Amino acid sequence: MAPTFSFPKGGVHPPEAKAYTEHLTVEPLPLPDEIDLILSQHIGAPCVPTVAKKQEIGEGALVGTVEKGLGVPLHSPVSGTVKAVGNCVHPIRVSAPAITIKVDKEAAPIVWQQSSWEHLDAQALLGKIKDGGIIGIGGAGFPTHVKLKPPADAKIDTLILNGAECEPYITADHRTMVEQTDKIVEGARILLTVLGINTCVIAIETNKPDAIGAMSEAVAARPADGMDISVAALSVKYPTGSEKQLIQAITGRKVPAMALPSAVGVVVHNVSTTKAVYDAVVLDKPLLEKVVTVSGGGIERPANLLVKVGTRISDIASFCGGVNERCERVVLGGPMMGFAVSTLAVPITKTTSSILFLREDEIDTRPLSACIRCGWCLDACPMGLEPKEAGIYVEAGRAEDTAQFGVFDCFECGSCAFVCPAKRPLVQFIRLAKMKAKRS
Amino acid sequence: MWTVFGCLVPPLLLSVFVFGVQVLFIAAVSVLSCMAVEAASQKMLGRPLTYLDGSAALTGMLLAFVIPPGVPILMPALGAVMAIYIGKHLMGGLGYNIFNPALLARAFLLATFPVAMTSAWLPPITDGAIFTYLSGIDGMTTATPLAVLKDQGMAAFIERFGEPRDIYMSFFLGWRPGCIGETSGLLVVLGGLYLMYRRYITWHIPVSVIGSIAILTWIFGGESLFGGDPLLAVLSGGALLGAFYMATCYVTSPTMRSAQLVYGVGIGALTVLIRLKGGYPEGICYAILLMNPLSPVLDTWFKPKRFAPPLRGEQ
Numbered sequence: 001m002a003p004t005f006s007f008p009k010g011g012v013h014p015p016e017a018k019a020y021t022e023h024l025t026v027e028p029l030p031l032p033d034e035i036d037l038i039l040s041q042h043i044g045a046p047c048v049p050t051v052a053k054k055q056e057i058g059e060g061a062l063v064g065t066v067e068k069g070l071g072v073p074l075h076s077p078v079s080g081t082v083k084a085v086g087n088c089v090h091p092i093r094v095s096a097p098a099i100t101i102k103v104d105k106e107a108a109p110i111v112w113q114q115s116s117w118e119h120l121d122a123q124a125l126l127g128k129i130k131d132g133g134i135i136g137i138g139g140a141g142f143p144t145h146v147k148l149k150p151p152a153d154a155k156i157d158t159l160i161l162n163g164a165e166c167e168p169y170i171t172a173d174h175r176t177m178v179e180q181t182d183k184i185v186e187g188a189r190i191l192l193t194v195l196g197i198n199t200c201v202i203a204i205e206t207n208k209p210d211a212i213g214a215m216s217e218a219v220a221a222r223p224a225d226g227m228d229i230s231v232a233a234l235s236v237k238y239p240t241g242s243e244k245q246l247i248q249a250i251t252g253r254k255v256p257a258m259a260l261p262s263a264v265g266v267v268v269h270n271v272s273t274t275k276a277v278y279d280a281v282v283l284d285k286p287l288l289e290k291v292v293t294v295s296g297g298g299i300e301r302p303a304n305l306l307v308k309v310g311t312r313i314s315d316i317a318s319f320c321g322g323v324n325e326r327c328e329r330v331v332l333g334g335p336m337m338g339f340a341v342s343t344l345a346v347p348i349t350k351t352t353s354s355i356l357f358l359r360e361d362e363i364d365t366r367p368l369s370a371c372i373r374c375g376w377c378l379d380a381c382p383m384g385l386e387p388k389e390a391g392i393y394v395e396a397g398r399a400e401d402t403a404q405f406g407v408f409d410c411f412e413c414g415s416c417a418f419v420c421p422a423k424r425p426l427v428q429f430i431r432l433a434k435m436k437a438k439r440s
Numbered sequence: 441m442w443t444v445f446g447c448l449v450p451p452l453l454l455s456v457f458v459f460g461v462q463v464l465f466i467a468a469v470s471v472l473s474c475m476a477v478e479a480a481s482q483k484m485l486g487r488p489l490t491y492l493d494g495s496a497a498l499t500g501m502l503l504a505f506v507i508p509p510g511v512p513i514l515m516p517a518l519g520a521v522m523a524i525y526i527g528k529h530l531m532g533g534l535g536y537n538i539f540n541p542a543l544l545a546r547a548f549l550l551a552t553f554p555v556a557m558t559s560a561w562l563p564p565i566t567d568g569a570i571f572t573y574l575s576g577i578d579g580m581t582t583a584t585p586l587a588v589l590k591d592q593g594m595a596a597f598i599e600r601f602g603e604p605r606d607i608y609m610s611f612f613l614g615w616r617p618g619c620i621g622e623t624s625g626l627l628v629v630l631g632g633l634y635l636m637y638r639r640y641i642t643w644h645i646p647v648s649v650i651g652s653i654a655i656l657t658w659i660f661g662g663e664s665l666f667g668g669d670p671l672l673a674v675l676s677g678g679a680l681l682g683a684f685y686m687a688t689c690y691v692t693s694p695t696m697r698s699a700q701l702v703y704g705v706g707i708g709a710l711t712v713l714i715r716l717k718g719g720y721p722e723g724i725c726y727a728i729l730l731m732n733p734l735s736p737v738l739d740t741w742f743k744p745k746r747f748a749p750p751l752r753g754e755q
Contacts, residue, residue: 009747244747254748263751369490370535375695384744388695406746422535 006235007245010382012415020295020302021171028306035310036088036347037099042141044070077288077308079107112283132280138270141351150262163204163271164241167334170354172291177211181218187274200229239413298327298357314344331356336414369422377416387416391429399436441494447631459509459562467504470516474500481529502542505621510560519545561617587721611675622678632684641688648704649683656712682724692732699742
């Protein structure tokens with residue numbers, strides 16, 4: 001047994017609950033009647049629509065552009081007619097600017113032509129990645145081309161592909177690694193070429209032995225390219241897929257607070273993002289669709305689906321046999337970091353990895369009580385923070401004074417709230433603390 | 441909290457077996473009156489009613505454990521008012537009390553009813569006892585071993601309770617006079633180990649309290665330096681009960697593991713100081729009460745190690 005990698009401080013072991021979907025092949029979702037493309041798909045400036053109402057558009061057509069602030073273009077994943085350029089429901093902001101498209105189900109799907117990329121230089125490859133609208137689809141949604149252009153003074157030596165997928169339930173990256181193995185390896189070679197480096201580590205948690213096996217075989221079977229690509233097994237512990245924890249586990253380096261991974265010479269990309277990079281560079285295919293895990297005890301037929309960006313949850317739920325009466329809560333994203341949604345009209349975005357339909361026995365709805373200072377959150381926090389103090393300060397109306405407890409280091413993994421015996425919503429407290437502390 | 445409560449049931453049952461059935465009445469009065477005072481306090485202060493969450497019941501059980509078995513039945517009820525209403529709810533309620541409520545009530549009762557609290561000891565019932573080798577002891581022994589040791593010295597102690605070697609076993613198993621909960625070191629330790637196994641408590645506080653009591657007694661507790669009896673010191677009085685169940689109280693102890701070690705050593709040192717130089721035979725109750733208010737201070741001195749400092753001195 002090869003050694004496994006892990007991070008030393010904090011972390012928790014929530015029930016994995018991946019058995020629902022980990023062996024299910026990704027199946028394409030039939031085209032829905034309508035889709036909603038939210039113009040702000042990710043961190044950074046929202047897109048400006050380039051289409052007008054009633055305009056006919058083809059699959060892959062540009063529908064939104066943005067030049068400033070970390071923006072990437074937005075493409076239509078379907079052929080159809082623009083029904084409205086207005087608003088749609090948003091999981092967090094309630095309502096958000098969006099383009100609604102009526103889908104033409106009769107249009108022939110585009111066949112994306114393969115082309116070789118080896119002759120292209122880093123600049124040309126970067127251009128293709130940006131024009132393809134590629135962002136980190138593992139969750140955070142940071143534009144991929146920005147990550148690939150580290151500051152001039154940073155000496156990058158290692159690329160890490162994140163296949164940890166440490167959130168319970170989600171198996172989207174897992175299935176992508178098993179089914180699209182060669183494309184991920186090819187994508188890794190593209191990323192290494194763009195970065196001008198040689199070393200790539202593909203990090204996968206040991207609860208996905210088939211993915212580790214498939215990736216190892218594909219890495220070994222690739223043509224001789226002089227690159228040093230390897231697969232590393234991670235111990236199963238949440239949140240080992242967090243960027244800073246992953247870098248520490250693999251390289252032993254600690255990314256300083258408020259700094260990016262490039263400060264320690266590392267760039268991290270998700271494995272599914274790497275597959276999207278392959279699509280954008282080799283097939284000239286923009287980011288149009290997403291593997292989404294539909295899971296939980298509240299849905300009739302859990303599945304891994306290939307879904308067009310903008311598809312509403314209601315269409316996905318009815319394809320999966322509908323929501324059963326025991327479903328208590330619908331969560332967009334994983335159970336640890338995701339958001340509960342109040343309506344199935346919400347469309348998925350480029351960063352949606354899962355939709356969970358959770359039963360009462362899969363969630364905890366007991367009311368919160370006072371903090372008894374047990375200190376379990378201090379043990380669980382991978383960043384060495386004091387969630388309990390931040391929570392007590394927020395409750396006492398002193399959210400502005402919480403910077404001393406390191407709230408800005410918090411990446412909201414939810415480990416503290418998971419272990420809290422008083423069921424305190426510590427992540428929500430810290431979000432509030434960050435907002436108020438930033439303002440003061 | 442009901443789990444901790446459950447861990448206290450075996451020592452209680454042994455105490456009933458050793459001292460008689462009135463122990464059960466005292467414990468019941470203590471637990472029920474704590475729950476009643478909790479409900480009344482919450483009603484009065486307009487707080488949500490949580491008297492069934494196990495917190496008040498646990499305080500009641502611990503209160504019964506730190507009073508002698510022969511006290512009048514209303515004393516634990518009075519203690520409950522002190523523990524729950526004044527010690528807990530007037531301090532801000534669950535999570536905000538500075539002092540351990542059960543020990544605060546014991547200190548209050550000790551100051552208010554000094555005679556009952558220091559002389560209402562019952563002798564262990566020896567008829568049909570399984571520990572027949574102790575039957576030579578005077579059946580009317582009514583002073584705690586530590587009090588005899590303190591007031592009359594080692595010779596009287598040995599005359600009363602036998603060679604230390606013999607009494608280790610009887611103390612450990614619970615056959616001796618004392619407060620309701622401090623009879624059997626074995627059952628207290630087993631309960632504490634179970635709480636550690638379930639990860640409700642960690643080793644830091646119990647080990648530092650017991651370790652410092654043992655080491656300091658060994659050094660200073662005898663007629664010459666390094667002549668004390670550490671094992672006797674740990675097994676007698678409420679040392680084990682205090683180390684596993686009182687000092688580990690989440691609310692009144694520091695949260696950082698490093699701070700907990702300092703806190704535990706502080707309790708151990710104060711305990712030995714009071715036992716050897718103070719006016720009381722037993723010191724762990726006051727030692728814990730004296731360290732309780734230092735917990736917030738320790739928590740500001742000991743901070744978790746942040747993942748990595750920011751570059752260039754940014755916040």
